[in-house]
Amino acid sequence: MDNLTNKYQALKDYLNKLESVAVAFSGGVxxxxxxxxxxxxxxxxxxxxxxxxxxxxxxxLQEATAYAEKLGVDHFIIDSEExxxxxxxxxxxxxxxxxxxxxxxxxxxxxxxQKLNYVIEGSNxxxxxxxRPGLLAVTELGVKSPLRFAKLSKDEIRQLSxxxxxxxxxxxxxxxxxxxxPYGENITPDxxxxxxxxxxxxxxxxxxxxxxRYHGDLARIETDEAGFETLVNxxxxxxxxxxFKTIGFTYISLDLKGYRTGSMNETL
Numbered sequence: 424m425d426n427l428t429n430k431y432q433a434l435k436d437y438l439n440k441l442e443s444v445a446v447a448f449s450g451g452v453x454x455x456x457x458x459x460x461x462x463x464x465x466x467x468x469x470x471x472x473x474x475x476x477x478x479x480x481x482x483x484l485q486e487a488t489a490y491a492e493k494l495g496v497d498h499f500i501i502d503s504e505e506x507x508x509x510x511x512x513x514x515x516x517x518x519x520x521x522x523x524x525x526x527x528x529x530x531x532x533x534x535x536x537q538k539l540n541y542v543i544e545g546s547n548x549x550x551x552x553x554x555r556p557g558l559l560a561v562t563e564l565g566v567k568s569p570l571r572f573a574k575l576s577k578d579e580i581r582q583l584s585x586x587x588x589x590x591x592x593x594x595x596x597x598x599x600x601x602x603x604x605p606y607g608e609n610i611t612p613d614x615x616x617x618x619x620x621x622x623x624x625x626x627x628x629x630x631x632x633x634x635x636r637y638h639g640d641l642a643r644i645e646t647d648e649a650g651f652e653t654l655v656n657x658x659x660x661x662x663x664x665x666x667f668k669t670i671g672f673t674y675i676s677l678d679l680k681g682y683r684t685g686s687m688n689e690t691l
Contacts, residue, residue, distance in 0.1 A: 427579055434573035435464050441567065443468035443539040445530050448498075449479075450487030452577070453545030455591040456584045457570060461543065462496050470537060471496050472530045474503035477615050478600040482623065490590065501529050505601060512610050516556070518601060523560035531564065543567045549577045595632045596684060604637050620670050625650075628659065632682050640673035645682040 438444070438461050446458045448471040461469040473487045484500075491498035505511050505522045515521075530542045544561060547570040561568060570580065577596075584592035601610050603618045614637060621635040621642060630650045636643040644663075646654070654660055654677060667675045678686075 427582065430573045430575050430579065431460075431583055434460060434569055434575065437569050437572050438464045438469075438543075441465075441541050441543070441569075444470075444541050444543045444567075445499075445534045445537070445539050446471050447526065447530055447542060447544040447566075448473050448487055448491065449545075449597070450483050450490060450591070451545070451597050452584065452591045452594050453547055453570060453580055455490060455589055456580050456587070457543065457545045458491075458496065459494065459584075459587060459589060461569075462494055467497065468539070469496065470533070470539065471498045472533055473498065473500050474526055474529075475500055476503050476505055476599075477612050478505055478610075480600065480619050480623070483597065499533055501533070503529060505599075506610065506612065511601075514601070514604050514606055514608050514610050516606050518606070519555065519557035520560050522599070522601070523557035524564070527560055527564045527566050541565075541567050543569055546571055547575050547577055547580060598684070602685075603635060608637065608639075617671050621667055621672070624666050624670075625663070628662070629653065634682060634686070636678075636686065642667050642672040642675050643678050644676065645678045645680075645686060647682050651681065 443465060444461055446454065446461055446469060448454045448458050450473070458469070458471050471491045473484065475484055488498065488500070503526050505525070508521050508525055511518060511521050527542055527544075534540070534542055542564070544566055546555070546558060546561070546568050550558065551571070581592050600615050600618050604610050604614070618635050618637055622633055625633045625635070625644070625646075630646055630653065632647040633650060634645040636645065664675050
């Protein structure tokens with residue numbers, strides 16, 4: 424606990440030195456925690472910026488907006504349509520780099536208009552061990568990563584979030600819907616909508632941590648141990664099968680390895 428307390432203090436000290444920031448705020452576990460601490464330290468010199476796009480579910484935008492309003496922070500919503508970026512829809516291996524470059528460039532424009540110093544984002548030490556091309560954009564554009572600076576892991580962020588009574592402390596991990604497609608598989612608005620509808624249905628059924636991966640006419644479901652236990656029920660499986668068929672999938676499969684971040688990177 425002493426070590427975690429020291430990391431938390433290091434985070435606050437670091438934010439204090441930045442003096443004024445725009446937080447890339449998705450409403451997820453990491454960015455919500457970062458926004459809360461930044462606002463506690465800097466007050467009105469910290470603002471939130473959320474990107475609205477085809478790959479960002481409406482529920483996430485609504486939750487982000489509700490939290491920013493409750494916190495009292497100034498909240499800017501920008502349109503960041505990844506599918507308009509040249510080459511993005513073809514889903515190249517550097518897809519995340521293309522997206523983050525555009526996103527952070529737009530947030531930097533807000534930084535300039537609001538006369539702030541820096542853009543900050545919520546990657547943590549767990550992100551260091553996976554293929555994360557978006558972090559190259561972070562480096563190139565001078566975006567700061569306070570959680571990585573303080574050496575905070577995802578579990579530690581959840582623990583501190585719980586102590587701060589943040590509603591996201593036990594929220595499922597989330598990544599943009601474009602991450603559900605194998606590299607080289609075209610990303611389209613219709614396909615993104617299929618994934619969004621499928622995952623929302625599973626969440627509505629009570630699943631906590633899920634991914635629906637797109638493989639043409641096949642949907643591959645990744646879930647946690649609790650999700651596996653739920654799927655023992657044949658009635659639930661039948662409901663999922665019927666709903667996914669309505670959405671547009673022909674075949675529905677369960678990944679036996681379960682939920683894990685970056686599973687599409689296993690092909691690299």
